[in-house]
Amino acid sequence: EDKRHSGRTTRLVDSYIQLLFEVEKGQEVKVRDHYPSNDAHRQLLEKIVRRLKNEHPGLQFEYDIRERTIKRI
Numbered sequence: 461e462d463k464r465h466s467g468r469t470t471r472l473v474d475s476y477i478q479l480l481f482e483v484e485k486g487q488e489v490k491v492r493d494h495y496p497s498n499d500a501h502r503q504l505l506e507k508i509v510r511r512l513k514n515e516h517p518g519l520q521f522e523y524d525i526r527e528r529t530i531k532r533i
Contacts, residue, residue: 468494469504476508480521480532488529501528 472494480489491508493500505528512519523530 469507472504473507473511476504476530477511480508480512480530483532485532488531491528491530498528505530 476489476491483489491501491505493504502525505523505525508530509523512521520533521530522533
């Protein structure tokens, strides 16, 4: 059985990071995964946060796991 993944989550992470830089500072971005479950939405947000911390260490942002939102401050 083929275990390859489609890359949709990676593209979503990229897309949300780009969106975060396009919106005004302080504007919340709601994070939603392609798979419709609260756990998937949370996991996607965690991946975004991890990437931001690794690739943009000086960026100031806040996120809310419960609401699955992120914003630059």
